Amino acid sequence: MRWIKVAFWVAVIVTAIVLLVPGVTVLAAKVWVASWLPMAAALDAADVTEHADKLVHASLFAILGALGMRGWQQADQRWRVLAFLLGLGVVTEALQAIVPGRSASIWDWLADAIGVLLGFGFGTRVVRQYFGMTVLSKGV
Numbered sequence: 001m002r003w004i005k006v007a008f009w010v011a012v013i014v015t016a017i018v019l020l021v022p023g024v025t026v027l028a029a030k031v032w033v034a035s036w037l038p039m040a041a042a043l044d045a046a047d048v049t050e051h052a053d054k055l056v057h058a059s060l061f062a063i064l065g066a067l068g069m070r071g072w073q074q075a076d077q078r079w080r081v082l083a084f085l086l087g088l089g090v091v092t093e094a095l096q097a098i099v100p101g102r103s104a105s106i107w108d109w110l111a112d113a114i115g116v117l118l119g120f121g122f123g124t125r126v127v128r129q130y131f132g133m134t135v136l137s138k139g140v
Contacts, residue, residue: 008067012088015060019092023101057108058115061085065119070126078120085116 068081089112097104 004067004071008064008071011060011064011067015064015088016092018056018060020095020099020102022099026101053108054111057089057111058118061089061112061115062119062122064088065116066123066126067119069120069123082116082120086113089113089116 064085065082068085069078072078072081089109092112093104093106093109096102096108
């Protein structure tokens with residue numbers, strides 16, 4: 001169980017770094033990823049990546065939500081994790097307003113919140129399905 005809490009805090013740090021790097025770094029990463037895609041020119045022309053940042057926000061926070069759900073078992077602890085993650089989304093958005101090449105967006109925070117809720121939902125399902133079944137099968 002302890003390794004999940006460690007993974008959670010590592011994921012918090014990685015998320016903060018990803019969301020707070022300067023815009024030129026984000027652009028360089030997008031160019032690097034696009035260079036590996038066989039249809040990069042078609043993707044650029046179609047502007048498929050216009051809202052890809054929402055997917056990044058939601059994915060990062062879904063991972064955090066799932067790890068938080070699994071790492072802390074009591075309901076009051078889970079509420080604190082939920083509040084922390086929603087607050088983290090607010091703080092990272094506020095800080096993005098002062099990072100060169102980045103901007104704050106309520107839509108990005110909404111993607112963060114949706115990701116947290118999806119992660120919590122996924123974490124709940126995994127806990128009930130896999131870990132709950134183990135406990136019930138042992139007759140405890």
